[in-house]
Structures are given as C-alpha cells and as structure tokens.
Amino acid sequence: MLEWLRSRRSVRTFSAEPVAKDVLERILEGAISAPSNTNRQPWRFTVVRAAAMRAQIVEAVSRKTAEIKEIVARSHHAAEYGDYGDFFHEPLAAAQVIVIPQYREYPDLIANLIASGGGDRTQFTTASSMQAELCSTSMAIMTLLLQAHAEGLGACMMAGPIVAKAEIQALLGIAEPWRMVGAIAIGHPAGDSPVRGRKPMDRVVHWIEEDNR
Numbered sequence: 001m002l003e004w005l006r007s008r009r010s011v012r013t014f015s016a017e018p019v020a021k022d023v024l025e026r027i028l029e030g031a032i033s034a035p036s037n038t039n040r041q042p043w044r045f046t047v048v049r050a051a052a053m054r055a056q057i058v059e060a061v062s063r064k065t066a067e068i069k070e071i072v073a074r075s076h077h078a079a080e081y082g083d084y085g086d087f088f089h090e091p092l093a094a095a096q097v098i099v100i101p102q103y104r105e106y107p108d109l110i111a112n113l114i115a116s117g118g119g120d121r122t123q124f125t126t127a128s129s130m131q132a133e134l135c136s137t138s139m140a141i142m143t144l145l146l147q148a149h150a151e152g153l154g155a156c157m158m159a160g161p162i163v164a165k166a167e168i169q170a171l172l173g174i175a176e177p178w179r180m181v182g183a184i185a186i187g188h189p190a191g192d193s194p195v196r197g198r199k200p201m202d203r204v205v206h207w208i209e210e211d212n213r
Helices: 002-007 021-031 051-072 084-088 090-094 109-116 132-150 160-172
Strands: 043-048 097-103 154-158 183-187
Touching (some): 021 043, 021 132, 043 051, 051 084, 051 160, 084 160, 090 154, 090 183, 097 132, 132 154, 132 183
Antiparallel strands (some): 043 097
C-alpha cells in the first residue's frame, strides 16, 4: 500500500484518449466514500466532459491569469512571475475531463448551543474555526485522486483555476451555499510525470513518546 501511494503523481499532461463514463463513476464513487465531519458529506462534484464547456472554463482561467500577468508586469516582480499563470489553465486544456469539487458550510451547532446558554461563542474553538466541511471535502478530493490512480488515469488537483471562480461558477450554475474548491484535471497520462522530492520525515513529524528511562 505504501509503495502504491508513493507511485501516485500529479499529472498535468494528457493524451486525447477519452475517459469512459463508467470509469468516472467509479472515481466519484471512491470520492464519496471519504469520511466527513458528523457524516454530513458536505460535497458536490460537477463533472465536465463536454469539450465546449471545458474550453469555456479554460478561456475563463486564461483570461483572468492574463489580467494578473499584465498587472504584475508593471511591478519589479515581472520576471519573477514570468509565465507562472499558465500552469493555472494548461493542464485543464489538455485534460479530457474537468471536475469542479464544491462544499457547503453547515451551522456550527456547538457554537449556537453556547450562544443559546448566554455564553460568548468567540471564547471557544468550535467546528467553524477548523472549516470542518472544507476539511471533509478535501478528504473526498484526495480519495478521488487515489481512485483515479487505481484506474490507471492521471489527475491533478489545481488551486490556480480559483482565480476565475466567479466565472466558472456562473458557467456551471454553482450558487450559494455551494462553493467551488479549485479544479481537478483528469485524463490518460501522456508520458511519465517527474518524481518530485518529499520533505524528510524528521522535518514534518514531531514525536511525543513515553520516557524509556
């Protein structure tokens, strides 16, 4: 299992081979099997297979990144930014499927109960402070990526497309209480993805153990 997890890559280049709908259904089935806070399952996924709609999404992101690049070009960071924004839309343009994950927030029950008893809800750390629904949806996204890997597909979860959040939500009819969480590019990989280094365990794990004396 550990070796298989290590073999997963974020894939950004795809072939023109279409992705079968039954495979996508299994990928989404994997996603919605994820754990969630109090089993609220606060997620929803819009799966865009239509080429024309994919093109509109790519155009929306490309247009927004071009606006950002034009602004940055007027600063002393122009060379530093370079063509960075292209990464926000190029994988989407190559993907055969774009998935837009969304989440919705629910009332913070504990905070409301504290308030109903006359307490100051700001004096307590409750579910809203940890963005429980966003955390749950993030777990569903990771499970989706793992199922895509199990199906032999490539996928990449992208935060960049959020620059065109308003435009994409309008295109896809996403409205409150639902909120877009980036975009996932999916397709058959075109070639091998590079192996990227990971921080060593001693930099990211802090052990607290019993004194063995």
